[in-house]
Amino acid sequence: MSQNIKVEKTVTIDKPAAELYSFWRRLENLPRFTRHLQDVTVSSDSRSHWVTKGPLGGTVEWDAEIIDDRPNELIAWKSVPGADVDNAGSVQFKPAPGNRGTEVKVVTAYNPPGGAVGDLLAKLFGESPEQQIGDDLARFKMLMEAGEIATNEGQPSGHSHPKD
Amino acid sequence: MKAVCWHGAEDVRVETVPDPTILNPRDAILKVTSTTICGSDLHIYDGFIPTMEPGDIMGHEFMGEIVDVGPEVKRLKKGDRTVVSSIIGCGHCWHCNQQQWSLCDNSNPNSWMLEKIYGHGTAGIFGYSHAFGGYAGSFAEYIRIPFADYTATAVPKDIPDEKLLPVSDAFPTGYMGADLCQIQPGDIVAVWGCGPVGQFAMLSAYLLGAERVIGIDRFPERLQLARDFAKAETLNYEEVDVLEALKEMTGGRGPDACIDAVGMEAHGQGPEGLYDKAKQAIRLETDRPHVLRQMILACRKGGTLSIMGVYGGFVDKMPMGAAMNKGLTFKMGQMFGPKYIPKLVEHVLNGDVDPSVVLSHHLPLSEAKQGFEMFKHKKDQCIKVMFKPD
Structure with missing residues (x-):
């Protein structure tokens, strides 16, 4: 038995499709805005190795191949047979009307095996994969438009300081 | 540094907290020379704003001197005196380009919280709860200013804080x-x-x-x-x-x-x-x-x-x-800070308006609690309280 998780999310980014496509097509860039991806290594034009942060501090890894690549329009990939988690995804770039930039749609599907291992792997992709993909896309937008990802991590507060 | 932290309804405390540091390349660090309580801070003080966490530093209406800048800050430099918009805008998204700064797509790291209740996320605001970005506020000696080139506006040095402080927000x-x-x-x-x-x-x-x-x-x-x-x-x-x-x-x-x-x-x-x-x-x-x-x-x-x-x-x-x-x-809407601030600074410099009139009371930051009580209950005919770090 296996469960299929499919998520689809779209965001509009105020940049030309060509610029967004080029950034994404260099798959090594993906960990810069996704929370779970730790590293992507490209071994050939169509082959890459993906490493994600797994539960309990471990990692989950697989090889992926590009299965469709239309410059400035679409990139689609899927894991090669033998991955711990079968997964596939695509990103589509479509000009938004009225100079509003580019509509970026991500579709991902995971097919973790059943049983305890499957549960663990499902958790890897978050309690809410939809929110996770949405957050990743929001960070992609921040990076592309504003040049950096907004944060408040590391700023001062009185959380752990006793009353004076 | 000393900062005023929120701990619950009607519970604000002056505490010693770490100094802020540059976290992103477009950040600046500002030494706060003056700050003031906004009426909307009373909604937090009274406990009506959700997603506040104990220890959060309050305050969003302020000005001061830039003491440090990140590598991507281009317009401002160390030593500049600035008035800061309470609303944080990235300066590059569609909304910022339309001058709708409080609708910025990119300045709120906790945008998803607002998406759940409002349908969409809106801009980050200093010291105004985690749903609005969880940014540390200005009731402190120092504050980090994200997207400083857009969020802060340089002003001349020969005019007192009182005349410019309300240009930050009110x-x-x-x-x-x-x-x-x-x-x-x-x-x-x-x-x-x-x-x-x-x-x-x-x-x-x-x-x-x-x-x-x-x-x-x-x-x-x-x-x-x-x-x-x-x-x-x-x-x-x-x-x-x-x-x-x-x-x-x-x-x-x-x-x-x-x-x-x-x-x-x-x-x-x-x-x-x-x-x-x-x-x-x-x-x-x-x-x-x-x-x-x-x-x-x-x-x-x-x-x-x-x-x-x-x-x-x-x-x-x-x-x-x-x-x-x-x-x-x-x-x-929440105000479109950088759309208006330069124009209003001009009005002050030209002598058209003297905003200092609304600052009825002046207190050191260490007396923040008294300031809140005085402002909330309009004691002593209080209109607005200005704090200076001690």
């Missing part, structure tokens, strides 16, 4: 309130609330061409300030029937535009007031909308409501039938 909020009214020659503008934002809304309505301006409040000193500073006519809602009085003052037409400078903790009268107070107390209703209801009934047919007072959640019993059938236009 003045642009009031100015936007008037700007949203799209004032036409002959227009009469009524402003509910004669606190600092209301004062600036009245003054700005005249700057933008209003024929007459009417201010509504119940505190004699605020009504007096409205007459002296903003040159407005005034109504005390505890003494007159506001709807009747406004009709009489406007030839039966009603004000062409109505500005709400009060927001979610409005004081209603009679059974309606008790209804909202009770529902808000047990959180069945988050906001008390007396001003909104009254504006809908008061406004001229086809007129404009401009809402600058802060609302957070839900309101009950809105007379939508009146609003719809009278063909009213509703305009509202």
Whole structure:
């Protein structure tokens, strides 16, 4: 038995499709805005190795191949047979009307095996994969438009300081 | 450094916390030279703003000196004196490009929290809860300014803080309130609330061409300030029937535009007031909308409501039938800081406006708690409290 998780999310980014496509097509860039991806290594034009942060501090890894690549329009990939988690995804770039930039749609599907291992792997992709993909896309937008990802991590507060 | 941290309703404490550091390349660090309590801070102080966490540093209306900049800060440099917008904008998204800075897509790291309750995320705001970005606020000796080139505006050094501090938040909020009214020659503008934002809304309505301006409040000193500073006519809602009085003052037409400078903790009268107070107390209703209801009934047919007072959640019993059938236009929003701040700095430098008039009380930051109590209860005729770090 296996469960299929499919998520689809779209965001509009105020940049030309060509610029967004080029950034994404260099798959090594993906960990810069996704929370779970730790590293992507490209071994050939169509082959890459993906490493994600797994539960309990471990990692989950697989090889992926590009299965469709239309410059400035679409990139689609899927894991090669033998991955711990079968997964596939695509990103589509479509000009938004009225100079509003580019509509970026991500579709991902995971097919973790059943049983305890499957549960663990499902958790890897978050309690809410939809929110996770949405957050990743929001960070992609921040990076592309504003040049950096907004944060408040590391700023001062009185959380752990006793009353004076 | 010393900072004023929120720990719960009516519980603010001066604590020693770590100094802020540059976290992103477009950050600057500002040494706060002065900061002030905004009426919307009272909503936090009173515990009506969700997603505050104990220890959060409050404050969003401030100015100071840049002491450090990240590598991607291009316009500002160390030593610059700046007024800072309470609203943080990235300067590059579609909304910032449209000058709708408070709708910035990229300045709120916790945008997803707002998406759940509002449908979409909006801009980060200093010291204004985690849903609005969880940014540490200005009631502190130092503060980190994200997207500093857009969020902070350089100002000359030879003019005292008092004259520029309200340009951080209260003045642009009031100015936007008037700007949203799209004032036409002959227009009469009524402003509910004669606190600092209301004062600036009245003054700005005249700057933008209003024929007459009417201010509504119940505190004699605020009504007096409205007459002296903003040159407005005034109504005390505890003494007159506001709807009747406004009709009489406007030839039966009603004000062409109505500005709400009060927001979610409005004081209603009679059974309606008790209804909202009770529902808000047990959180069945988050906001008390007396001003909104009254504006809908008061406004001229086809007129404009401009809402600058802060609302957070839900309101009950809105007379939508009146609003719809009278063909009213509703305009509202958190202020578009950088759209207005340079223009308002010019007004101050030219001597058109002296915003220091609203700063009735001056305290060291270490006396923040007293400042909040004084501002909340309008003790000693308090209009607005300015803090300077000790």
